[in-house]
Amino acid sequence: MRKVSIWEVLFVPLFFLLIFYPILAILGNVTLDGMAKTFGDPVFWDAVKNTLGTAFCAALLGVLMALGFAYFYIFHPGTVIYRIADFMNDLPIALPHTVAGLALLLAFGRNMFGFAGPTGLAFTLVAVILAMFFVSYPLAARTIASSAEEIDRELINVARSLGDSPPRAYRRIVIPLLGEAIFSAFVLGFSRSLSEFAAVIMFGGNVPGMTMVLASYVFTKVEEGEVSMAVTASAFCILLSLLLVLFLRLEVKFRARSKRTA
Amino acid sequence: MLEARELHKSFDDRHVLKGVTFGVGPGEIRVLIGLNGCGKTTLQRIITGILEPDSGSIRIGGEEITALPPEERQLGYVPQNTGLFPHLSVRENILYSLKNGRGSVESFHGMVELLGLETYLDLKPKQLSGGYRSRVSLARALASSPRAMLLDEPITEVDRAKKEFVLPLFRETLLGLKIPVLYITHDPWEAGEIGTSFSIMKGGVMSPISSPEEAFAVIRQEARDSGE
Helix, strand or coil: CCCCCHHHHHHHHHHHHHHHHHHHHHHHCCCHHHHHHHHCCHHHHHHHHHHHHHHHHHHHHHHHHHHHHHHHHHHCCCCHHHHHHHHHHCHHHHCCHHHHHHHHHHHHCHHHHHHHCCCCCCCCHHHHHHHHHHHHHHHHHHHHHHHHHHCCHHHHHHHHHCCCCHHHHHHHHHHHHCHHHHHHHHHHHHHHHHHCCHHHHHHCCCCCCCCCCHHHHHHHHHHCCCHHHHHHHHHHHHHHHHHHHHHHHHHHHHHHHHHHHC | CEEEEEEEEEECCEEEEEEEEEEECCCCEEEEECCCCCCHHHHHHHHHCCCCCCEEEEEECCEECCCCCHHHCCEEEECCCCCCCCCCCHHHHHCHHHHHCCCCHHHHHHHHHHCCCHHHCCCCHHHCCHHHHHHHHHHHHHHCCCCEEEEECCCCCCCHHHHHHHHHHHHHHHHHHCCCEEEEECCHHHHHHHCCEEEEEECCEEEEECCHHHHHHHHHHHHHHCCC
Protein backbone atom coordinates (compact mmCIF):
# COMPACT_ATOMS: atom_id res chain seq x y z
CA MET A 1 0.00 0.00 0.00
CA ARG A 2 1.28 3.45 -0.95
CA LYS A 3 2.53 5.54 1.93
CA VAL A 4 0.65 8.84 2.14
CA SER A 5 2.83 11.91 2.61
CA ILE A 6 2.13 14.50 5.29
CA TRP A 7 1.94 17.10 2.49
CA GLU A 8 -0.90 15.24 0.81
CA VAL A 9 -2.72 14.91 4.15
CA LEU A 10 -2.38 18.64 4.78
CA PHE A 11 -2.86 19.96 1.28
CA VAL A 12 -6.00 18.23 0.07
CA PRO A 13 -8.39 19.14 2.94
CA LEU A 14 -6.97 22.63 3.37
CA PHE A 15 -7.20 23.34 -0.38
CA PHE A 16 -10.84 22.31 -0.45
CA LEU A 17 -11.67 24.13 2.78
CA LEU A 18 -9.87 27.42 2.14
CA ILE A 19 -9.93 27.84 -1.66
CA PHE A 20 -12.54 25.62 -3.26
CA TYR A 21 -15.27 25.78 -0.60
CA PRO A 22 -15.59 29.62 -0.49
CA ILE A 23 -15.92 29.70 -4.29
CA LEU A 24 -18.51 26.95 -4.06
CA ALA A 25 -20.30 28.92 -1.33
CA ILE A 26 -20.84 31.78 -3.77
CA LEU A 27 -21.94 29.59 -6.68
CA GLY A 28 -24.18 27.49 -4.42
CA ASN A 29 -26.02 30.56 -3.16
CA VAL A 30 -27.00 31.93 -6.55
CA THR A 31 -30.80 32.11 -6.77
CA LEU A 32 -33.16 32.66 -9.67
CA ASP A 33 -34.61 35.69 -7.91
CA GLY A 34 -31.14 37.16 -7.40
CA MET A 35 -30.28 36.53 -11.05
CA ALA A 36 -33.47 38.19 -12.27
CA LYS A 37 -32.91 41.24 -10.08
CA THR A 38 -29.21 41.60 -10.91
CA PHE A 39 -29.44 41.01 -14.66
CA GLY A 40 -32.42 43.34 -14.81
CA ASP A 41 -30.49 46.10 -13.06
CA PRO A 42 -29.01 48.61 -15.57
CA VAL A 43 -26.48 49.72 -12.92
CA PHE A 44 -25.04 46.17 -12.93
CA TRP A 45 -24.51 46.27 -16.69
CA ASP A 46 -22.95 49.74 -16.40
CA ALA A 47 -20.59 48.28 -13.78
CA VAL A 48 -19.73 45.38 -16.14
CA LYS A 49 -19.05 47.81 -19.00
CA ASN A 50 -16.97 50.07 -16.73
CA THR A 51 -15.01 47.14 -15.35
CA LEU A 52 -14.17 45.62 -18.72
CA GLY A 53 -13.38 48.96 -20.39
CA THR A 54 -11.23 50.38 -17.61
CA ALA A 55 -9.43 47.06 -16.99
CA PHE A 56 -8.64 46.87 -20.72
CA CYS A 57 -7.21 50.42 -20.73
CA ALA A 58 -5.26 49.84 -17.51
CA ALA A 59 -3.77 46.59 -18.87
CA LEU A 60 -2.84 48.30 -22.14
CA LEU A 61 -1.20 51.18 -20.28
CA GLY A 62 0.56 48.64 -18.06
CA VAL A 63 2.00 46.78 -21.06
CA LEU A 64 3.19 50.03 -22.69
CA MET A 65 4.87 51.14 -19.47
CA ALA A 66 6.35 47.67 -18.95
CA LEU A 67 7.85 47.83 -22.46
CA GLY A 68 9.40 51.16 -21.51
CA PHE A 69 10.80 49.61 -18.35
CA ALA A 70 12.24 46.68 -20.33
CA TYR A 71 13.89 49.15 -22.72
CA PHE A 72 15.72 50.72 -19.78
CA TYR A 73 16.53 47.25 -18.48
CA ILE A 74 18.20 46.29 -21.79
CA PHE A 75 19.88 49.53 -22.85
CA HIS A 76 20.39 51.55 -19.65
CA PRO A 77 20.52 49.10 -16.72
CA GLY A 78 23.13 51.13 -14.86
CA THR A 79 21.19 54.39 -14.81
CA VAL A 80 19.61 55.95 -11.73
CA ILE A 81 16.19 56.09 -13.42
CA TYR A 82 16.28 52.33 -14.08
CA ARG A 83 17.29 51.58 -10.50
CA ILE A 84 14.53 53.77 -9.09
CA ALA A 85 11.96 52.22 -11.47
CA ASP A 86 13.14 48.71 -10.59
CA PHE A 87 12.87 49.43 -6.86
CA MET A 88 9.47 51.14 -7.18
CA ASN A 89 8.09 48.22 -9.19
CA ASP A 90 7.59 46.20 -6.03
CA LEU A 91 6.14 49.03 -4.00
CA PRO A 92 2.49 48.75 -5.16
CA ILE A 93 2.60 45.03 -4.30
CA ALA A 94 3.58 45.71 -0.69
CA LEU A 95 1.47 48.84 -0.25
CA PRO A 96 -2.10 48.60 1.16
CA HIS A 97 -4.30 49.49 -1.79
CA THR A 98 -6.23 52.03 0.24
CA VAL A 99 -2.92 53.88 0.60
CA ALA A 100 -2.38 53.62 -3.16
CA GLY A 101 -5.85 55.09 -3.71
CA LEU A 102 -5.21 57.91 -1.25
CA ALA A 103 -1.84 58.64 -2.89
CA LEU A 104 -3.54 58.92 -6.29
CA LEU A 105 -6.27 61.09 -4.80
CA LEU A 106 -3.72 63.52 -3.37
CA ALA A 107 -1.61 63.49 -6.55
CA PHE A 108 -4.40 63.87 -9.11
CA GLY A 109 -7.29 65.22 -7.04
CA ARG A 110 -8.65 68.76 -7.07
CA ASN A 111 -5.66 70.23 -5.15
CA MET A 112 -3.15 69.38 -7.85
CA PHE A 113 -5.38 68.76 -10.88
CA GLY A 114 -8.17 71.26 -10.21
CA PHE A 115 -7.80 72.56 -13.77
CA ALA A 116 -9.13 69.20 -15.10
CA GLY A 117 -12.49 69.55 -13.36
CA PRO A 118 -14.11 70.31 -9.99
CA THR A 119 -12.63 67.12 -8.46
CA GLY A 120 -9.48 67.01 -10.56
CA LEU A 121 -9.19 63.55 -12.09
CA ALA A 122 -10.77 61.93 -9.05
CA PHE A 123 -14.14 60.17 -9.33
CA THR A 124 -13.90 59.81 -13.11
CA LEU A 125 -13.29 56.77 -15.30
CA VAL A 126 -9.74 58.05 -15.82
CA ALA A 127 -9.26 57.75 -12.06
CA VAL A 128 -10.53 54.15 -12.17
CA ILE A 129 -8.06 53.35 -14.96
CA LEU A 130 -5.17 54.98 -13.07
CA ALA A 131 -6.03 53.12 -9.87
CA MET A 132 -6.19 49.79 -11.71
CA PHE A 133 -2.96 50.59 -13.55
CA PHE A 134 -1.17 51.51 -10.32
CA VAL A 135 -1.77 48.07 -8.83
CA SER A 136 -1.45 45.97 -12.00
CA TYR A 137 1.61 47.56 -13.64
CA PRO A 138 4.19 45.75 -11.46
CA LEU A 139 2.86 42.40 -12.68
CA ALA A 140 3.21 43.46 -16.32
CA ALA A 141 6.67 44.94 -15.73
CA ARG A 142 7.97 41.81 -13.99
CA THR A 143 6.51 39.52 -16.67
CA ILE A 144 8.03 41.45 -19.57
CA ALA A 145 11.37 42.17 -17.87
CA SER A 146 11.91 38.52 -16.96
CA SER A 147 11.37 37.55 -20.62
CA ALA A 148 13.63 40.37 -21.81
CA GLU A 149 16.32 38.94 -19.55
CA GLU A 150 16.27 35.73 -21.58
CA ILE A 151 16.83 37.44 -24.94
CA ASP A 152 20.35 36.86 -26.25
CA ARG A 153 22.09 40.26 -26.11
CA GLU A 154 24.18 39.25 -29.11
CA LEU A 155 21.04 39.59 -31.27
CA ILE A 156 20.82 43.25 -30.29
CA ASN A 157 24.56 43.73 -30.86
CA VAL A 158 24.23 42.25 -34.35
CA ALA A 159 21.17 44.40 -35.14
CA ARG A 160 23.14 47.48 -34.15
CA SER A 161 26.11 46.43 -36.29
CA LEU A 162 23.60 46.27 -39.17
CA GLY A 163 22.62 49.90 -38.62
CA ASP A 164 19.84 49.80 -35.99
CA SER A 165 19.78 52.50 -33.32
CA PRO A 166 18.78 51.17 -29.85
CA PRO A 167 15.07 52.15 -30.26
CA ARG A 168 15.01 50.57 -33.72
CA ALA A 169 16.67 47.35 -32.53
CA TYR A 170 14.13 47.28 -29.69
CA ARG A 171 11.24 47.60 -32.14
CA ARG A 172 12.56 45.20 -34.79
CA ILE A 173 14.14 42.51 -32.59
CA VAL A 174 13.19 42.73 -28.92
CA ILE A 175 9.45 43.46 -29.14
CA PRO A 176 8.71 40.63 -31.62
CA LEU A 177 10.63 38.22 -29.40
CA LEU A 178 8.62 39.42 -26.38
CA GLY A 179 5.31 38.54 -28.07
CA GLU A 180 4.28 35.83 -25.60
CA ALA A 181 5.36 37.88 -22.59
CA ILE A 182 3.41 40.91 -23.85
CA PHE A 183 0.27 38.78 -24.17
CA SER A 184 0.74 37.23 -20.72
CA ALA A 185 1.46 40.65 -19.19
CA PHE A 186 -1.75 42.00 -20.72
CA VAL A 187 -3.91 39.13 -19.46
CA LEU A 188 -2.35 39.27 -15.98
CA GLY A 189 -2.74 43.06 -15.83
CA PHE A 190 -6.34 42.78 -17.04
CA SER A 191 -7.16 40.11 -14.43
CA ARG A 192 -5.52 42.09 -11.63
CA SER A 193 -7.40 45.22 -12.71
CA LEU A 194 -10.73 43.39 -12.73
CA SER A 195 -10.26 42.40 -9.11
CA GLU A 196 -9.14 45.79 -7.76
CA PHE A 197 -11.43 47.37 -5.20
CA ALA A 198 -9.69 49.50 -2.56
CA ALA A 199 -7.63 51.79 -4.79
CA VAL A 200 -10.55 52.15 -7.21
CA ILE A 201 -13.08 53.11 -4.57
CA MET A 202 -10.68 55.58 -2.90
CA PHE A 203 -9.71 57.42 -6.07
CA GLY A 204 -12.43 56.57 -8.58
CA GLY A 205 -15.29 56.59 -6.14
CA ASN A 206 -18.36 54.42 -6.43
CA VAL A 207 -20.78 56.50 -8.48
CA PRO A 208 -23.50 54.18 -9.93
CA GLY A 209 -23.47 54.27 -13.71
CA MET A 210 -20.32 56.38 -13.77
CA THR A 211 -17.38 54.94 -11.88
CA MET A 212 -18.89 51.90 -10.22
CA VAL A 213 -17.13 48.67 -11.16
CA LEU A 214 -18.11 45.06 -10.42
CA ALA A 215 -16.05 44.86 -7.22
CA SER A 216 -17.69 48.00 -5.82
CA TYR A 217 -21.13 46.88 -7.08
CA VAL A 218 -20.82 43.73 -4.93
CA PHE A 219 -19.78 45.85 -1.94
CA THR A 220 -22.68 48.26 -2.44
CA LYS A 221 -25.24 45.46 -2.71
CA VAL A 222 -24.00 43.87 0.53
CA GLU A 223 -24.24 47.27 2.23
CA GLU A 224 -27.81 47.71 0.91
CA GLY A 225 -28.75 44.26 2.21
CA GLU A 226 -29.30 42.92 -1.34
CA VAL A 227 -27.26 39.79 -0.65
CA SER A 228 -28.79 37.76 -3.49
CA MET A 229 -27.71 40.45 -5.98
CA ALA A 230 -24.24 40.62 -4.43
CA VAL A 231 -23.96 36.82 -4.75
CA THR A 232 -25.06 36.87 -8.40
CA ALA A 233 -22.61 39.64 -9.27
CA SER A 234 -19.86 37.72 -7.43
CA ALA A 235 -20.66 34.54 -9.35
CA PHE A 236 -20.47 36.58 -12.54
CA CYS A 237 -16.98 37.79 -11.45
CA ILE A 238 -15.90 34.22 -10.70
CA LEU A 239 -17.02 33.03 -14.14
CA LEU A 240 -15.22 35.95 -15.78
CA SER A 241 -12.03 35.14 -13.88
CA LEU A 242 -12.29 31.44 -14.71
CA LEU A 243 -12.70 32.30 -18.38
CA LEU A 244 -9.58 34.47 -18.24
CA VAL A 245 -7.52 31.78 -16.52
CA LEU A 246 -8.75 29.19 -18.99
CA PHE A 247 -7.91 31.50 -21.89
CA LEU A 248 -4.38 32.04 -20.54
CA ARG A 249 -3.83 28.30 -19.99
CA LEU A 250 -5.10 27.42 -23.47
CA GLU A 251 -2.92 30.09 -25.04
CA VAL A 252 0.19 28.77 -23.24
CA LYS A 253 -0.66 25.22 -24.35
CA PHE A 254 -1.30 26.32 -27.93
CA ARG A 255 2.02 28.16 -28.14
CA ALA A 256 3.90 25.23 -26.61
CA ARG A 257 2.33 22.92 -29.21
CA SER A 258 3.15 25.34 -32.07
CA LYS A 259 6.76 25.43 -30.88
CA ARG A 260 6.98 21.64 -30.80
CA THR A 261 5.54 21.22 -34.29
CA ALA A 262 7.59 24.08 -35.88
CA MET B 1 42.63 49.33 -43.19
CA LEU B 2 41.29 48.32 -39.75
CA GLU B 3 43.64 49.65 -37.09
CA ALA B 4 43.76 49.61 -33.31
CA ARG B 5 46.26 51.60 -31.29
CA GLU B 6 47.14 51.03 -27.64
CA LEU B 7 43.75 49.74 -26.50
CA HIS B 8 43.45 49.41 -22.74
CA LYS B 9 40.51 48.06 -20.79
CA SER B 10 40.11 47.17 -17.12
CA PHE B 11 37.19 45.76 -15.16
CA ASP B 12 37.56 46.83 -11.53
CA ASP B 13 41.13 45.80 -10.72
CA ARG B 14 41.48 43.34 -13.63
CA HIS B 15 43.51 44.75 -16.51
CA VAL B 16 42.15 42.77 -19.49
CA LEU B 17 43.63 44.63 -22.47
CA LYS B 18 47.13 46.03 -21.95
CA GLY B 19 47.82 48.12 -25.01
CA VAL B 20 46.44 46.08 -27.93
CA THR B 21 47.78 47.36 -31.25
CA PHE B 22 47.25 45.84 -34.70
CA GLY B 23 46.51 46.70 -38.30
CA VAL B 24 44.61 44.65 -40.89
CA GLY B 25 44.86 45.66 -44.54
CA PRO B 26 42.29 45.29 -47.35
CA GLY B 27 42.17 41.70 -48.63
CA GLU B 28 43.85 40.41 -45.48
CA ILE B 29 42.30 37.88 -43.12
CA ARG B 30 44.06 38.35 -39.81
CA VAL B 31 43.34 35.50 -37.44
CA LEU B 32 43.52 36.25 -33.74
CA ILE B 33 44.18 33.12 -31.73
CA GLY B 34 43.91 32.90 -27.97
CA LEU B 35 42.74 30.74 -25.11
CA ASN B 36 39.38 31.38 -23.50
CA GLY B 37 39.53 34.28 -21.06
CA CYS B 38 42.53 35.98 -22.70
CA GLY B 39 40.58 39.15 -23.61
CA LYS B 40 39.37 38.20 -27.12
CA THR B 41 35.74 38.91 -26.33
CA THR B 42 36.57 42.23 -24.67
CA LEU B 43 38.52 43.23 -27.78
CA GLN B 44 35.61 42.14 -30.02
CA ARG B 45 33.13 44.18 -27.95
CA ILE B 46 35.37 47.24 -28.15
CA ILE B 47 35.81 46.95 -31.91
CA THR B 48 32.06 46.51 -32.49
CA GLY B 49 31.33 49.46 -30.19
CA ILE B 50 29.46 47.62 -27.42
CA LEU B 51 32.19 48.51 -24.92
CA GLU B 52 34.27 51.64 -24.67
CA PRO B 53 38.03 51.28 -24.18
CA ASP B 54 39.64 53.06 -21.22
CA SER B 55 42.15 54.48 -23.68
CA GLY B 56 43.40 53.91 -27.22
CA SER B 57 41.82 54.29 -30.63
CA ILE B 58 40.27 52.32 -33.49
CA ARG B 59 40.20 53.44 -37.12
CA ILE B 60 38.61 52.08 -40.27
CA GLY B 61 39.93 53.43 -43.57
CA GLY B 62 41.70 56.20 -41.67
CA GLU B 63 38.49 57.37 -39.94
CA GLU B 64 38.50 57.43 -36.16
CA ILE B 65 35.55 55.32 -34.96
CA THR B 66 36.39 54.87 -31.26
CA ALA B 67 33.57 57.15 -30.08
CA LEU B 68 31.01 56.05 -32.69
CA PRO B 69 28.04 53.88 -31.64
CA PRO B 70 27.89 50.39 -33.25
CA GLU B 71 25.28 51.43 -35.83
CA GLU B 72 27.57 54.09 -37.30
CA ARG B 73 30.72 52.00 -37.65
CA GLN B 74 29.74 50.03 -40.79
CA LEU B 75 31.54 47.03 -39.45
CA GLY B 76 30.24 43.61 -40.47
CA TYR B 77 29.94 41.37 -37.42
CA VAL B 78 29.47 37.60 -37.25
CA PRO B 79 29.14 36.42 -33.63
CA GLN B 80 29.93 33.08 -32.08
CA ASN B 81 26.39 31.68 -32.02
CA THR B 82 25.55 33.18 -35.46
CA GLY B 83 23.14 35.72 -33.88
CA LEU B 84 20.43 35.02 -36.45
CA PHE B 85 17.10 36.66 -35.66
CA PRO B 86 14.85 33.67 -34.87
CA HIS B 87 11.56 35.35 -35.82
CA LEU B 88 12.77 36.27 -39.31
CA SER B 89 13.31 34.06 -42.35
CA VAL B 90 16.73 33.60 -43.95
CA ARG B 91 15.77 36.16 -46.61
CA GLU B 92 14.65 38.71 -43.99
CA ASN B 93 17.82 38.12 -41.99
CA ILE B 94 20.09 38.75 -44.96
CA LEU B 95 18.08 41.79 -46.09
CA TYR B 96 17.95 43.21 -42.56
CA SER B 97 20.36 46.11 -43.12
CA LEU B 98 18.55 47.25 -46.27
CA LYS B 99 15.92 49.05 -44.17
CA ASN B 100 18.77 51.02 -42.60
CA GLY B 101 20.04 52.11 -46.02
CA ARG B 102 22.91 49.61 -46.01
CA GLY B 103 23.74 47.23 -48.84
CA SER B 104 21.56 46.60 -51.87
CA VAL B 105 19.33 43.97 -53.44
CA GLU B 106 22.23 43.21 -55.81
CA SER B 107 24.60 42.52 -52.91
CA PHE B 108 21.88 40.31 -51.35
CA HIS B 109 21.60 38.22 -54.52
CA GLY B 110 25.40 38.11 -54.83
CA MET B 111 25.87 36.76 -51.30
CA VAL B 112 22.99 34.28 -51.59
CA GLU B 113 24.51 32.83 -54.76
CA LEU B 114 28.08 32.84 -53.49
CA LEU B 115 27.18 31.05 -50.26
CA GLY B 116 24.67 28.64 -51.84
CA LEU B 117 21.60 29.80 -49.95
CA GLU B 118 19.06 30.01 -52.81
CA THR B 119 16.90 27.12 -51.62
CA TYR B 120 16.84 28.15 -47.96
CA LEU B 121 15.58 31.72 -48.22
CA ASP B 122 12.09 31.07 -46.84
CA LEU B 123 13.19 28.92 -43.92
CA LYS B 124 13.58 30.09 -40.33
CA PRO B 125 17.07 29.85 -38.76
CA LYS B 126 16.10 26.96 -36.48
CA GLN B 127 15.26 24.88 -39.55
CA LEU B 128 18.88 25.08 -40.76
CA SER B 129 21.95 23.05 -39.83
CA GLY B 130 24.81 24.74 -37.97
CA GLY B 131 26.84 25.10 -41.17
CA TYR B 132 24.04 26.84 -43.03
CA ARG B 133 23.29 29.10 -40.08
CA SER B 134 26.92 30.24 -40.20
CA ARG B 135 26.62 30.91 -43.92
CA VAL B 136 23.48 33.00 -43.40
CA SER B 137 25.17 34.97 -40.64
CA LEU B 138 28.14 35.68 -42.93
CA ALA B 139 25.85 36.57 -45.85
CA ARG B 140 23.86 38.97 -43.65
CA ALA B 141 26.99 40.79 -42.47
CA LEU B 142 28.46 40.97 -45.97
CA ALA B 143 25.21 42.08 -47.61
CA SER B 144 25.36 45.25 -45.49
CA SER B 145 28.40 46.39 -47.51
CA PRO B 146 30.73 46.69 -44.50
CA ARG B 147 34.03 48.57 -44.53
CA ALA B 148 35.64 45.82 -42.46
CA MET B 149 34.60 42.46 -41.01
CA LEU B 150 34.87 40.98 -37.56
CA LEU B 151 34.13 37.29 -37.11
CA ASP B 152 34.14 35.94 -33.56
CA GLU B 153 34.44 32.14 -33.63
CA PRO B 154 31.72 32.08 -36.30
CA ILE B 155 31.64 28.32 -36.89
CA THR B 156 31.93 27.00 -33.36
CA GLU B 157 28.66 25.09 -33.69
CA VAL B 158 29.75 23.39 -36.94
CA ASP B 159 31.35 19.95 -36.66
CA ARG B 160 34.88 19.36 -37.95
CA ALA B 161 33.88 17.48 -41.12
CA LYS B 162 31.63 20.34 -42.24
CA LYS B 163 34.21 22.94 -41.24
CA GLU B 164 36.53 21.46 -43.87
CA PHE B 165 33.94 22.44 -46.46
CA VAL B 166 32.72 25.71 -44.94
CA LEU B 167 36.10 27.32 -44.21
CA PRO B 168 37.42 27.43 -47.81
CA LEU B 169 34.06 28.90 -48.86
CA PHE B 170 34.32 31.58 -46.17
CA ARG B 171 37.94 32.30 -47.12
CA GLU B 172 37.17 32.66 -50.81
CA THR B 173 34.16 34.90 -50.10
CA LEU B 174 36.02 37.15 -47.67
CA LEU B 175 39.13 37.49 -49.83
CA GLY B 176 36.99 38.34 -52.84
CA LEU B 177 35.63 41.45 -51.08
CA LYS B 178 39.07 42.97 -50.49
CA ILE B 179 38.18 44.44 -47.11
CA PRO B 180 40.07 44.01 -43.82
CA VAL B 181 38.92 40.92 -41.91
CA LEU B 182 39.67 40.12 -38.28
CA TYR B 183 38.80 36.50 -37.48
CA ILE B 184 38.86 35.41 -33.83
CA THR B 185 39.25 31.76 -32.90
CA HIS B 186 40.81 29.52 -30.26
CA ASP B 187 41.39 26.71 -32.78
CA PRO B 188 44.84 26.79 -34.48
CA TRP B 189 43.65 24.36 -37.19
CA GLU B 190 40.75 26.63 -38.12
CA ALA B 191 43.17 29.57 -38.10
CA GLY B 192 45.45 27.85 -40.62
CA GLU B 193 42.52 27.03 -42.90
CA ILE B 194 41.20 30.58 -43.19
CA GLY B 195 43.91 33.09 -42.29
CA THR B 196 46.41 35.00 -44.40
CA SER B 197 48.16 36.42 -41.32
CA PHE B 198 48.11 35.52 -37.65
CA SER B 199 48.28 37.07 -34.20
CA ILE B 200 48.08 35.63 -30.75
CA MET B 201 46.43 37.12 -27.68
CA LYS B 202 48.24 36.44 -24.46
CA GLY B 203 48.16 38.29 -21.18
CA GLY B 204 46.09 41.11 -22.63
CA VAL B 205 48.56 41.83 -25.42
CA MET B 206 48.22 40.97 -29.11
CA SER B 207 51.41 39.89 -30.92
CA PRO B 208 51.94 38.87 -34.57
CA ILE B 209 53.10 35.31 -35.19
CA SER B 210 54.23 33.54 -38.34
CA SER B 211 51.94 30.51 -38.31
CA PRO B 212 49.09 28.83 -36.42
CA GLU B 213 51.56 26.11 -35.39
CA GLU B 214 53.51 28.73 -33.47
CA ALA B 215 50.27 29.81 -31.77
CA PHE B 216 49.49 26.20 -30.97
CA ALA B 217 52.92 25.77 -29.33
CA VAL B 218 52.42 28.92 -27.24
CA ILE B 219 48.90 27.88 -26.19
CA ARG B 220 50.10 24.37 -25.32
CA GLN B 221 52.87 25.82 -23.18
CA GLU B 222 50.43 28.20 -21.48
CA ALA B 223 48.00 25.36 -20.75
CA ARG B 224 50.88 23.28 -19.36
CA ASP B 225 52.02 26.18 -17.16
CA SER B 226 48.54 26.72 -15.78
CA GLY B 227 48.19 22.97 -15.15
CA GLU B 228 45.16 22.45 -17.46
